[in-house]
Amino acid sequence: MSKPRKPKGRPISGWLILDKPFDLGSTEAVSKIKWLFKAQKAGHAGTLDPLASGMLPIALGDATKTVPYVMDGRKIYEFTVTWGEERSTDDLEGEVTQSSDLRPTEEAIRSLLPKYTGTINQIPPQFSAIKIAGERAYDLAREGEAVEIPSREVEIFRLTLLSCPDSSTAHFEAECGKGTYVRALARDFGRDLGCYGHISELRRTFVAPFAEDSMVPLADLTALEEIEDADNRLAALDAFLIDTSEALSNLPHIVINDDQAHRLKMGNPILLRGRDAPVAEAEAYATARGKLVAIGEIGEGEFRPKRVFG
Incomplete structure (x- = not known):
């Protein structure tokens, strides 16, 4: 039995809010960003025509699981x-x-x-x-x-x-x-x-929940190709990434401990205790140590994971 192929690229996750230039297609832009960041996976949240410029949120790695939440957001043109x-x-x-x-x-x-x-x-x-x-x-x-x-x-x-x-x-x-x-x-x-x-x-200037001042011009990213040391170059690029959980800022949020995070990552529900614990939510997200752990539903005193993050 053959071994499953190891994915190419880095298992990096986060959002890059690209200021897409005129005359560049959205798919082309995603491919360029994926190559620059050496990412395993990439996708965008809402096509911009080649003749349009402005905000194109691009998800890398596990952030691709949160694309639907950005696709549903308000936009300003x-x-x-x-x-x-x-x-x-x-x-x-x-x-x-x-x-x-x-x-x-x-x-x-x-x-x-x-x-x-x-x-x-x-x-x-x-x-x-x-x-x-x-x-x-x-x-x-x-x-x-x-x-x-x-x-x-x-x-x-x-x-x-x-x-x-x-x-x-x-x-x-x-x-x-x-x-x-x-x-x-x-x-x-x-x-x-x-x-x-x-x-x-x-020109698109806003895609909820990302603000206009979070946009990064493509030229600022490609300029970093001049950094010869690969580790330094990738570190400079990674500094432009926004944490995956930012895409979920419109959802209820719970903070959990390491033991609870481990249970969720195994696909198990966790009990929610305390007077301020939410009672029922169709969708919410959980973080531990400031990092996204899972998206799930809350009911009957439990948080039940639907999607988990590494």
């Missing part, structure tokens, strides 16, 4: 809409499909925003990662196939017009929930205003 053209991709990359000489007034733009605030129905772009009959919509679109993508509910918590630099452009900020396509907002704004529109600039 700053974006510029250029009026007069609708494009196949709803951004600069696509071909012009509709055009108009009309331009909206600032008053008309502001009066439109309440319609797109709150829970709204949105049809994702043709060029999107939505699956249609098992295939990605963007794959079908690239083959020239027009597909009907059903609308879905998304939540826009805040939508602000920041400025109108000229008659052909408007700059916005949006705080929204999971699954919102900012490109679709630009498309729908343009249609409602009768002038068409597309995204000409897009």
Whole structure:
């Protein structure tokens, strides 16, 4: 019987909050970070288009188990809409499909925003990662196939017009929930205003629970390749990592001792004692000595592990 293959790379865990540059795909960015950190595993929490810049949270190692909690978080985008053209991709990359000489007034733009605030129905772009009959919509679109993508509910918590630099452009900020396509907002704004529109600039500045000042430019990381000593280089890179538990800051938290941590890592429940012990929680996380041990549920005086961390 052959031995299981040892995973390549370091068993390092944590979050790297990358400031993704323009013209770099999210998958490409993850591969670059995985290679730089020599990590065994890596994944991201929410795709950013190549033509978009900004916050791309990348999970390394065990932190990949916490990706769903970040995917569900609120996001903030700053974006510029250029009026007069609708494009196949709803951004600069696509071909012009509709055009108009009309331009909206600032008053008309502001009066439109309440319609797109709150829970709204949105049809994702043709060029999107939505699956249609098992295939990605963007794959079908690239083959020239027009597909009907059903609308879905998304939540826009805040939508602000920041400025109108000229008659052909408007700059916005949006705080929204999971699954919102900012490109679709630009498309729908343009249609409602009768002038068409597309995204000409897009930047993500926030993905809950990570703040904007936690972002690290890719250039700051690649500059460390000049450090010849591998141990020193990796130590310098590791200094940019955020502890895995930061992704769970919206969940209830319990602090446990070493014996309890050992039990949880073996897959066993632990008793919760004390007047302040939580009674029932669908999800919570436990730490020992400041390190994440497990995510689980609390009920009947017990913490029952669902996912454990090394």
